[in-house]
Amino acid sequence: GDSVTQTEGQVALSEEDFLTIHCNYSASGYPALFWYVQYPGEGPQFLFRASRDKEKGSSRGFEATYDKGTTSFHLRKASVQESDSAVYYCALGSSGGNYKPTFGKGTSLVVHP
Amino acid sequence: EAAVTQSPRNKVAVTGGKVTLSCNQTNNHNNMYWYRQDTGHGLRLIHYSYGAGSTEKGDIPDGYKASRPSQENFSLILELATPSQTSVYFCASGGANSDYTFGSGTRLLVI
Numbered sequence: 260g261d262s263v264t265q266t267e268g269q270v271a272l273s274e275e276d277f278l279t280i281h282c283n284y285s286a287s288g289y290p291a292l293f294w295y296v297q298y299p300g301e302g303p304q305f306l307f308r309a310s311r312d313k314e315k316g317s318s319r320g321f322e323a324t325y326d327k328g329t330t331s332f333h334l335r336k337a338s339v340q341e342s343d344s345a346v347y348y349c350a351l352g353s354s355g356g357n358y359k360p361t362f363g364k365g366t367s368l369v370v371h372p
Numbered sequence: 373e374a375a376v377t378q379s380p381r382n383k384v385a386v387t388g389g390k391v392t393l394s395c396n397q398t399n400n401h402n403n404m405y406w407y408r409q410d411t412g413h414g415l416r417l418i419h420y421s422y423g424a425g426s427t428e429k430g431d432i433p434d435g436y437k438a439s440r441p442s443q444e445n446f447s448l449i450l451e452l453a454t455p456s457q458t459s460v461y462f463c464a465s466g467g468a469n470s471d472y473t474f475g476s477g478t479r480l481l482v483i
Binding site for chain 2: 293295302308350360365
């Protein structure tokens with residue numbers, strides 16, 4: 260079945276550091292790929308998506324490029340802020356007619372001032 | 373504004389009791405989902421639905437039932453609640469290759 264593997268556990272950075280959270284997927288068909296962000300006490304929020312190979316998704320300074328060859332969708336940000344501290348989820352949407360979205364286990368980002 | 377609303381926000385239940393978690397969406401999405409979120413496990417899919425009258429088992433359906441009486445409403449039912457079902461539950465709506473919109477969650481404690 261479909262699966263998503265992302266950077267495990269916690270990533271700790273200082274403000275203005277460069278962020279990379281790795282995401283690799285396994286899926287039949289040609290899924291859409293997503294990043295979601297979850298702040299404490301809230302549900303996950305849609306960050307951005309990409310639907311085809313080499314497409315770049317971006318929002319709020321975060322970006323990721325769909326790479327079908329390496330089955331990856333790594334999240335990057337050039338300069339993180341304390342307010343970016345949250346849990347980030349990589350996800351893949353319906354592939355092959357299967358309407359079950361698949362989420363990674365989440366990566367907790369902590370940004371120190 | 374399109375939204376997903378869950379109720380209640382917090383619930384304390386007794387072991388062996390029945391619990392119903394409710395979800396309403398105004399996105400007019402065909403698909404709705406119930407997840408539970410636990411430390412170390414991320415989001416795990418319990419049940420989902422393609423539309424009114426349909427329910428499908430997700431990855432961890434044991435001990436849970438679901439009901440989709442209308443396009444807007446999707447309920448999760450714990451007929452005999454157990455302490456292992458203590459968790460945070462999220463409802464979401466979405467369509468094929470569309471963005472998924474989540475509710476704010478229900479925190480359930482089974483004692």
